[in-house]
Amino acid sequence: MTSNLVSGVSGEWEVVIGLEVHAQVSSNAKLFSGASATFGANPNQNVSLVDAAMPGMLPVVNHECVRQAVRTGLGLNAEINLISVFDRKNYFYADLPQGYQISQFKQPIVGEGKLRIDLPDGSSRDIGIERLHLEQDAGKSMHDQHPSKSYIDLNRTGVALMEIVSRPDMRSSIEAAAYVRKLRSILRYLGTCDGNMEEGSLRADVNVSVRRPGQALGIRTETKNLNSLRFIQQAIDFEVARQIEILEDGGEIDQETRLFDTTTGTTRAMRSKEDAHDYRYFPDPDLLPLVISQKEVDELEMGLPELPDQIKDRLTADYGLSAYDAAVIIEERETALFYEAASEGYDRKLVANWMTVELFGALNKSGQTLSKCKVLPEQLGSLVGLISDGTISGKIAKDVFAVMFETGSDAASIVKEKGLKQVSDSGAIEALIDTVIAAHESEVAEYRAGKEKLFGFFVGQVMKQSGGQANPGMVNQILRTRLDK
Amino acid sequence: MLDILELGAVEARAALDSGEISAVELASAYVAAAEETAGLNNYVALTADHALEMAAASDARIAKGEAGLLEGVPIGVKDLFCTAGYISTACSNILTGFIPTYESTVTANLWREGGVMLGKLNCDEFAMGSANETSAYGPAINPWQAADGADLVPGGSSGGSASAVAARSALLATGTDTGGSIRQPAAFCGVVGLKPTYGRCSRWGIVAFASSLDQAGPFSRNVADNALMMQAMAGFDPKDSTSADVPLQDLSAAVTLGVKGMKIGIPSEYVLDGMDPEVVKIWQQGQDWLRAAGAELVDISLPHTKYALPAYYIIAPAEASSNLARYDGVRYGKRVESESLDEMYALTRAEGFGEEVQRRIMIGTYVLSAGYYDAYYLKAQRVRRLIRNDFDTAFETVDAILTPATPSAAFPIGRKVDDPVTNFLNDVFTVPANLAGLPGMAVPAGMNGDGLPLGLQLLARPYDEATLYAAGQVLEDAAGFTANPIRRAGGVQ
Numbered sequence A: 001m002t003s004n005l006v007s008g009v010s011g012e013w014e015v016v017i018g019l020e021v022h023a024q025v026s027s028n029a030k031l032f033s034g035a036s037a038t039f040g041a042n043p044n045q046n047v048s049l050v051d052a053a054m055p056g057m058l059p060v061v062n063h064e065c066v067r068q069a070v071r072t073g074l075g076l077n078a079e080i081n082l083i084s085v086f087d088r089k090n091y092f093y094a095d096l097p098q099g100y101q102i103s104q105f106k107q108p109i110v111g112e113g114k115l116r117i118d119l120p121d122g123s124s125r126d127i128g129i130e131r132l133h134l135e136q137d138a139g140k141s142m143h144d145q146h147p148s149k150s151y152i153d154l155n156r157t158g159v160a161l162m163e164i165v166s167r168p169d170m171r172s173s174i175e176a177a178a179y180v181r182k183l184r185s186i187l188r189y190l191g192t193c194d195g196n197m198e199e200g201s202l203r204a205d206v207n208v209s210v211r212r213p214g215q216a217l218g219i220r221t222e223t224k225n226l227n228s229l230r231f232i233q234q235a236i237d238f239e240v241a242r243q244i245e246i247l248e249d250g251g252e253i254d255q256e257t258r259l260f261d262t263t264t265g266t267t268r269a270m271r272s273k274e275d276a277h278d279y280r281y282f283p284d285p286d287l288l289p290l291v292i293s294q295k296e297v298d299e300l301e302m303g304l305p306e307l308p309d310q311i312k313d314r315l316t317a318d319y320g321l322s323a324y325d326a327a328v329i330i331e332e333r334e335t336a337l338f339y340e341a342a343s344e345g346y347d348r349k350l351v352a353n354w355m356t357v358e359l360f361g362a363l364n365k366s367g368q369t370l371s372k373c374k375v376l377p378e379q380l381g382s383l384v385g386l387i388s389d390g391t392i393s394g395k396i397a398k399d400v401f402a403v404m405f406e407t408g409s410d411a412a413s414i415v416k417e418k419g420l421k422q423v424s425d426s427g428a429i430e431a432l433i434d435t436v437i438a439a440h441e442s443e444v445a446e447y448r449a450g451k452e453k454l455f456g457f458f459v460g461q462v463m464k465q466s467g468g469q470a471n472p473g474m475v476n477q478i479l480r481t482r483l484d485k
Numbered sequence B: 001m002l003d004i005l006e007l008g009a010v011e012a013r014a015a016l017d018s019g020e021i022s023a024v025e026l027a028s029a030y031v032a033a034a035e036e037t038a039g040l041n042n043y044v045a046l047t048a049d050h051a052l053e054m055a056a057a058s059d060a061r062i063a064k065g066e067a068g069l070l071e072g073v074p075i076g077v078k079d080l081f082c083t084a085g086y087i088s089t090a091c092s093n094i095l096t097g098f099i100p101t102y103e104s105t106v107t108a109n110l111w112r113e114g115g116v117m118l119g120k121l122n123c124d125e126f127a128m129g130s131a132n133e134t135s136a137y138g139p140a141i142n143p144w145q146a147a148d149g150a151d152l153v154p155g156g157s158s159g160g161s162a163s164a165v166a167a168r169s170a171l172l173a174t175g176t177d178t179g180g181s182i183r184q185p186a187a188f189c190g191v192v193g194l195k196p197t198y199g200r201c202s203r204w205g206i207v208a209f210a211s212s213l214d215q216a217g218p219f220s221r222n223v224a225d226n227a228l229m230m231q232a233m234a235g236f237d238p239k240d241s242t243s244a245d246v247p248l249q250d251l252s253a254a255v256t257l258g259v260k261g262m263k264i265g266i267p268s269e270y271v272l273d274g275m276d277p278e279v280v281k282i283w284q285q286g287q288d289w290l291r292a293a294g295a296e297l298v299d300i301s302l303p304h305t306k307y308a309l310p311a312y313y314i315i316a317p318a319e320a321s322s323n324l325a326r327y328d329g330v331r332y333g334k335r336v337e338s339e340s341l342d343e344m345y346a347l348t349r350a351e352g353f354g355e356e357v358q359r360r361i362m363i364g365t366y367v368l369s370a371g372y373y374d375a376y377y378l379k380a381q382r383v384r385r386l387i388r389n390d391f392d393t394a395f396e397t398v399d400a401i402l403t404p405a406t407p408s409a410a411f412p413i414g415r416k417v418d419d420p421v422t423n424f425l426n427d428v429f430t431v432p433a434n435l436a437g438l439p440g441m442a443v444p445a446g447m448n449g450d451g452l453p454l455g456l457q458l459l460a461r462p463y464d465e466a467t468l469y470a471a472g473q474v475l476e477d478a479a480g481f482t483a484n485p486i487r488r489a490g491g492v493q
Helices: A063-075 A173-190 A229-248 A294-302 A308-317 A323-330 A333-343 A348-366 A377-388 A394-407 A411-418 A426-439 A441-448 A452-465 A472-484 B009-017 B023-036 B048-063 B105-112 B159-166 B183-189 B223-233 B277-292 B305-326 B341-352 B355-368 B374-397 B420-427 B431-436 B465-479
Strands: A006-008 A011-024 A087-090 A100-103 A113-118 A124-136 A140-142 A151-153 A160-166 A202-211 A221-226 A256-261 A266-272 B043-046 B074-078 B116-121 B172-177 B192-195 B215-220 B263-267 B296-300 B400-404 B440-447 B453-460
Touching: A006 A229, A011 A173, A011 A229, A063 A124, A063 A160, A063 A173, A063 A294, A087 B305, A113 A173, A124 A173, A173 A202, A173 A229, A173 A308, A173 A333, A202 A229, A221 A229, A221 A266, A229 A256, A229 A266, A308 A323, A308 A333, A323 A333, A323 A348, A333 A348, A333 A377, A348 A377, A348 A394, A377 A394, A377 A411, A394 A411, A426 A441, A426 A452, A426 A472, A441 A452, A441 A472, A452 A472, B009 B023, B009 B048, B009 B223, B023 B043, B023 B048, B023 B074, B023 B116, B043 B159, B048 B116, B074 B159, B105 B116, B105 B172, B105 B223, B116 B159, B159 B172, B159 B183, B159 B215, B172 B183, B172 B192, B172 B223, B183 B192, B183 B440, B183 B453, B192 B223, B192 B465, B215 B223, B223 B465, B263 B277, B263 B374, B277 B296, B277 B400, B277 B440, B277 B453, B277 B465, B296 B374, B305 B355, B305 B374, B305 B420, B305 B431, B355 B374, B374 B431, B400 B465, B440 B465, B453 B465
Parallel strands: A221 A256, B074 B116, B074 B172, B263 B296, B263 B400
Antiparallel strands: A006 A011, A011 A160, A011 A202, A087 A100, A100 A124, A113 A124, A124 A160, A140 A151, A202 A221, A256 A266, B043 B116, B172 B215, B192 B215, B192 B440, B400 B453, B440 B453
């Protein structure tokens, strides 16, 4: 394992990171009201009497949100608690109409689990999940709409969130990013959260501390509400550097909540432990304990899709893909499904290459998404088939692919239409070689005198003569026999 | 000549169906009575036009033979219930002028069965009080007067409801009972009040005081009327997660069942030091009546009774402190403007909430705070469990329990208001049923030497309201309680 230790002036430090991820549950309605949970409505359009905390209104749990939490727990290999309890977390804020958030404090719906992260070097590691609980989101305060007043939008109020708490098992910002990437991937496979970080559907609070290797845990800070992988890494890196500097100067870390400034990439203190709210948690008397049956859990488990880790294991073990390629392919379910369909019946590794290099490259360059891509999985597969059976060379295939990407035509018809079929007729290739040798007598003499690197020159000339269609393997082979005789 | 206001609800229903009286006639009589007795301050809003419209619609349905259970029966509504289009303030300044767009499930059930809404009735602010003296509208007054003519409290928190039913300015009324808020005022005003099993009546649309204790229930002048109203207002409601999906018994039929062979428990812990001897006497009287009617009396013990009040005064304020957080001046109700949000909260809530409500919010906030939660709230919840266990054990051998409803008769307005602890003791006999979630009924049983009503309380197993109605009817028949408060004679200005 590579070392994650950070060198300070006075020696090495170990970084300890734990994450609390808030993932918005994909559901039509909010956690405790029938109001719509969709993003992007006009302010205060999706607000029910319950959300606005009108007098006498009562919460009723939306069971679909419960099922989504259970699915997520199962996807995280976690213990599902058949009895869990909703608590009230009391605090006053203008965008919190009830004056409390309904959350789960002592008895969450999901207990311990684990998540396998895939690191850039192709290695993997398990990160512990401490718990997952359901809670309500708050509304949104807007302070920039009026010179002296704040405006409140309650659309988000009461939307179901899953708070997923990791163990402090991560040792670098790269691992933290890998954790969030994998978690997001699993949530999207499960369909329990759309993972849209820009819209705030997935956001993370990062707990960071540093310690000398082997020593007890240091004092941590919590940086709130990070909504991109980049911000998560920046915030951690900044905190690590800041904390090491303080400790090496003989200072102490304050246990505090910090805010991340996206423009400067730095964090600043928001409130200290002394100012921390007393949330006065207690079981919500408007709600009975949440009871789910083992039967329902079993049914949900049966209905789970194949998850990224299982697919990755299959791709590496059965198809022989590299861990890296497999990790890239499985991050999105859509990509994995595309790959499975494209590679069915063709060279699995070659299709993986074509997907990760050519297809993803073209998508990136054009800013398209896979779902809008004109190239269908079967079409990519048959292109690779044409390479495998020698119909076209890899080089020609790139040109064919470019046309496919533009037009959505089949590889075979492009090859036929443009006459790109590879020349594998040895007589025809020999004729081309003869022409080239005749035209470059001095180079032939130099080659035969020992200047062997000229071989590539001859290959290039032959290919050029063939309009790129000559079978490069055959060209190599025949050319060598002719030149070396 | 028929005195229309003296008809009970069951009798009025018969008279309406036979065409002897019309719903409009009945509603008009009650509106007039409410206006005449306005000095009792038991209505905070009399919705006369609405009542007459509803009554006219009832007459039409009766004519078509489509009468509901409560068709044409005039009903007053405690101001804690949200009524669509009509002021609903929980008798608090913080909700001054609040008119909901929605109707509570319980009142909607009553209107669905043809009930006619007379108006909104006075109560303690957010139902916090035992004398109706904490209302932002001022105290409601008991139609019964002290021997010296002093005004008496009607009890609380549903004081307006009990007062109006006793004063014949409502035929029936809704109440809510968190620690005795139906049974204690019923006893003070000489009417019948039922606190149903927790979960029987939906809490949806009722301003919450203490969610795990609050329960709506009916007020009436006799047991059979009470059963009729309960039959209409109760029922499972998916909008209330604590609503019980347990079929309601036939309560009107239960009224005729009697107590022959029934075992009635008499808890030794309900004998208090210094209890009013007249209360002791009426309790003994009640036991004799039940025995005479064929019941077997059994001495029982409810050993944790003495912890009920302390536990209640931790749990109820704790829940209230959180339930009342929504009254923050942001979305509806009162707002006192300020430059800062925190100051706006403080000023709004200081001005909007009365003294008793503020006291309970502070107690509740304290008992839930970090470092105190285990010692107070958690311990109180354990006590609550023990109290329920006491009852469960008792109900293994008895079918119902008979206790006094209150430790005394109604007291003069202002007498105890400065001493919150003494006020809290009003609930000593009623609170355990709320903690245990049991149904309880207060039935008028007689008068004390000052000519004031005294009530008895019956408790039964969860969801067994039928037993209360059966035993309650026996007590009512034996007591022959027919006295009218003197206010009825027009003594109120």
